[in-house]
Amino acid sequence: MANVIVNRVKEFLKRYPPFSFLSEDSLEQVAKEVEVRYFSENELLFEQGDPAQQYFFVLKEGSVLLTEKKDGQEEIVEVCDEGDVFGVLALLGKRPYLLNARVKEESLVYAIPVAVFEKILHENSRVGLYFAAGFASGQVVVRTDLSQSQKARTTFKEISRDSGLLIFTGQSDLNYSSDVLTCPQHTLIRDAVAAMAEKGVGSIVIVNEKDHPLGIITDKDLRNRLIARNKSYDTPVEELMTTPVITKRKDAAFSELYLTMIKNRLHHLIFTEDGSSDSPITGILSDHDILLSQGNSPAVLINALMNTWEIHEMAKIRDRAEKLLAYYLENEVSIEFVASIISEINDIIIRRAVEMAKKKHDPDFPEISKVKFCFLSLGSEGREEQLLRTDLDNAIVFENVPLSKVEETKEYMLLIAQQVIEILLACGFKPCPADIMANNPKYCQPLSTWKAMFSDWIHSPNQQALMNATIFFDYRAIIGNKVLAEELTEHIYNEIAGKSIFLNFLAKNALLNPPPLGFFRNFIVEKSGEQKDKFDIKLRAMMPLADIARLLVLSHRVVGINNTFKRFEKLADLEPNYRELMLEAGKAYEILMRMRAIEGLNSGSSGRYIQPEKLGKLQRQLLKNAFAPIDELQKIIQVRFQLGYFRN
Amino acid sequence: MNWLSRIFGKELPKTAFVETYESLFEKPIPPMRPISQLTFVVLDTETTGLDPKKDFIISFGAIKLRSYVLKIDTAQEIYLKTPVKNKEAIQVHEIIDPIEGLTIKDFAKQFLDYIGRDIIVGHHIGFDLLMLEKVLKPFGLKKLLNPVLDTQYLAMRLEKGPHYDPSMGKPGEYSLDNLCERYGIELDDRHTAAGDAFLTGQLLLKLLKMAEKKGIKDFGTLMR
Numbered sequence: 101m102a103n104v105i106v107n108r109v110k111e112f113l114k115r116y117p118p119f120s121f122l123s124e125d126s127l128e129q130v131a132k133e134v135e136v137r138y139f140s141e142n143e144l145l146f147e148q149g150d151p152a153q154q155y156f157f158v159l160k161e162g163s164v165l166l167t168e169k170k171d172g173q174e175e176i177v178e179v180c181d182e183g184d185v186f187g188v189l190a191l192l193g194k195r196p197y198l199l200n201a202r203v204k205e206e207s208l209v210y211a212i213p214v215a216v217f218e219k220i221l222h223e224n225s226r227v228g229l230y231f232a233a234g235f236a237s238g239q240v241v242v243r244t245d246l247s248q249s250q251k252a253r254t255t256f257k258e259i260s261r262d263s264g265l266l267i268f269t270g271q272s273d274l275n276y277s278s279d280v281l282t283c284p285q286h287t288l289i290r291d292a293v294a295a296m297a298e299k300g301v302g303s304i305v306i307v308n309e310k311d312h313p314l315g316i317i318t319d320k321d322l323r324n325r326l327i328a329r330n331k332s333y334d335t336p337v338e339e340l341m342t343t344p345v346i347t348k349r350k351d352a353a354f355s356e357l358y359l360t361m362i363k364n365r366l367h368h369l370i371f372t373e374d375g376s377s378d379s380p381i382t383g384i385l386s387d388h389d390i391l392l393s394q395g396n397s398p399a400v401l402i403n404a405l406m407n408t409w410e411i412h413e414m415a416k417i418r419d420r421a422e423k424l425l426a427y428y429l430e431n432e433v434s435i436e437f438v439a440s441i442i443s444e445i446n447d448i449i450i451r452r453a454v455e456m457a458k459k460k461h462d463p464d465f466p467e468i469s470k471v472k473f474c475f476l477s478l479g480s481e482g483r484e485e486q487l488l489r490t491d492l493d494n495a496i497v498f499e500n501v502p503l504s505k506v507e508e509t510k511e512y513m514l515l516i517a518q519q520v521i522e523i524l525l526a527c528g529f530k531p532c533p534a535d536i537m538a539n540n541p542k543y544c545q546p547l548s549t550w551k552a553m554f555s556d557w558i559h560s561p562n563q564q565a566l567m568n569a570t571i572f573f574d575y576r577a578i579i580g581n582k583v584l585a586e587e588l589t590e591h592i593y594n595e596i597a598g599k600s601i602f603l604n605f606l607a608k609n610a611l612l613n614p615p616p617l618g619f620f621r622n623f624i625v626e627k628s629g630e631q632k633d634k635f636d637i638k639l640r641a642m643m644p645l646a647d648i649a650r651l652l653v654l655s656h657r658v659v660g661i662n663n664t665f666k667r668f669e670k671l672a673d674l675e676p677n678y679r680e681l682m683l684e685a686g687k688a689y690e691i692l693m694r695m696r697a698i699e700g701l702n703s704g705s706s707g708r709y710i711q712p713e714k715l716g717k718l719q720r721q722l723l724k725n726a727f728a729p730i731d732e733l734q735k736i737i738q739v740r741f742q743l744g745y746f747r748n
Numbered sequence: 749m750n751w752l753s754r755i756f757g758k759e760l761p762k763t764a765f766v767e768t769y770e771s772l773f774e775k776p777i778p779p780m781r782p783i784s785q786l787t788f789v790v791l792d793t794e795t796t797g798l799d800p801k802k803d804f805i806i807s808f809g810a811i812k813l814r815s816y817v818l819k820i821d822t823a824q825e826i827y828l829k830t831p832v833k834n835k836e837a838i839q840v841h842e843i844i845d846p847i848e849g850l851t852i853k854d855f856a857k858q859f860l861d862y863i864g865r866d867i868i869v870g871h872h873i874g875f876d877l878l879m880l881e882k883v884l885k886p887f888g889l890k891k892l893l894n895p896v897l898d899t900q901y902l903a904m905r906l907e908k909g910p911h912y913d914p915s916m917g918k919p920g921e922y923s924l925d926n927l928c929e930r931y932g933i934e935l936d937d938r939h940t941a942a943g944d945a946f947l948t949g950q951l952l953l954k955l956l957k958m959a960e961k962k963g964i965k966d967f968g969t970l971m972r
Contacts, residue, residue, distance in 0.1 A: 103823055103824075103825045103942060104809065104825055104940050104942035104943045104946070105809070105811060105820060105823035105825065105942050105943070105945070105946045106820060106823060108936065108943070108946065109820055131820060132820055132821050133820065133821055134820040135817045135818065135819050135820065136817065136818035136819075136820065136949075136950065136953070137816065137817050137818075137953075138816065138950070138953035138954055138957055139957075140957050140958075140961070161932065161934070206932075206954075208950065208953075211817070411782070518778050518780060519780060522778065522780055522781055522782060522785070525781075525785050526782055526784060526785055539778075
């Protein structure tokens, strides 16, 4: 049916190149996907250094300036007029924007998703040439003729040399200092500081007579532990130093070094000969060194997150993290590392959100705001496996308060939870369809109620309750009073001891989804509905593995390992008979996580539904192989938990 | 006409799609939800006349707005099979015999499915709501449950403050034509439902940005 709205967009685009080269049909395809945005004066559409968005822009009305920041000054490079196309260069070159697009007068802008256009670009050589010419003329692709395409080629070459997102280079790029400033214990702080000043460094490592590192003092320690506390300059260094120090070998894998620093919030990591603190010091790596070597790295993102209280800014940084994820996946970086980094970034956002919520609501609840609570992530985020921003699952546990206070406490906690959820939604996460979120009064409870809920699940399990409850067994404390979470964990393990019926139920649950291979070893695909002919990788492959890992780890009463692949690793140790199988299962889970994330990034979805016929041969094989351990593990569980007697 | 008599009947049984629609509203939108996280469905209807009792919807147009973005792929333009033809209205709208008109039932179903729990926006929306509710009544829906925002009211509130009495101003000062002119929105396709919905959508974009500058940033303050 002809649509007035699509037509109107079409009529406008048609007046300007390159749209004027398009056929009616192609133009209609483009027009249908357009997004209309409005910007007020001085707003930025994109900023120098931002990763390319999935859109390029056509100015519908108003005026936009393309500017360049040089020595702190913003210089105008180009003025865009009605019908001008801009922001294409970054998109086609797949690299960050070189200029700012700043709105001079309030403007309506058509954003055109590159996905629709890319196809047309390939089909229509005139459009391709037109854009190539645009590269030569600068940022704005308009009012140029095709004679410049020759010049465009040279520019193209330069672009291809650019590595685009500078994210994850090898260790060779890492500059660390091998000349470390050290001093013996008993040195007075005044002498240590003098040495630091003379050498112009921000840290000093305290070593014993064998040159083994004992502790470290940084500029910040001088400020916080010496001057602020009004201590004498004759204080010995060991009174001020941070100890013990965290050490690594300097040839340790870059990802390991990185992770150690990020996880422990280290500003300095010390290298020693054998990597332990009982060997001589060989170098020091600062977070600044890492910043310098990594353009758009986790360290940069985390640093940026720690320095903002703006929701909008946080959302932008989380989007950048997704680019990082795509890069990691493309480059086959280990899933364990990727998952840790992304979880860390997610955790920081949640922590920030909780702090922001407290700032907002604490003044209205002077008493209640002192009640201890802990914010828990559940499900995949709890297991540190959430690569994409899929559904939120979380909860709040707060300390037991007198009966008279429960109502008001809950009111406060729910306000905090609601605010946190709003911030997370703004950062691109999706709400949980089953409403398992901290802003649901059911899942914002005092410790005693949580204990009772878990006891109830364990003592009188029923199938439906357990299916939901599996989400809760993978909780992880994110911020707040972690003792509450630990107490809950202890309660759960005490309750499970000797309750074989509960494990049987859990086992039954783990077998709900049979191995996803059909009779002819074909994929079982969805038979109807929107996802027809697609393979549900979450339900049919990942959930069975996650369920099995949880069950077996619980049956061994192992605490504190939430990760599915780490659980399988632990199980390999606990069950030497099945060592190979467990390791294989862990590996399979990693492969599935990677596939789902790649699918999600490519299709802009949760990645849950995969089209088997779109997979390459190798990927299909990998996927099929990943199912083998599910089958075997399910057979073991069948026997071990005597489910033959337990049916129905 | 069978469905006409049903309108005036008393208790009408709820159809499944009405029940599905109503179940969407079990939880209200929290007041602190930022505007950037809200979805607005901007709509307009063309009718056979101005009397909700006698007249009917001829066509319906709508587009959705989310994160301050109007998404063309959400645009809708629907023509309805109407039992009555009104000469005057046909002269204004130039819609004589819609080719692919939907039945009232198909429209009602599709409409509820499309709007979901989004915020309904329109210019002088009260009339459109009456007409839409009339269409939905035979299927057991008494009232639309979505939050409603009127761009006419929003423009007045932003320009003149919340206590402005529109009867004091110049007549037509807040008509869609006048507002579009004032906010630099190019007028065309006037008096088609989809065309007016698109104009209203662009107006909403600009008004929301203006509101943001005045500190109206979340659902609670926007709907106050």
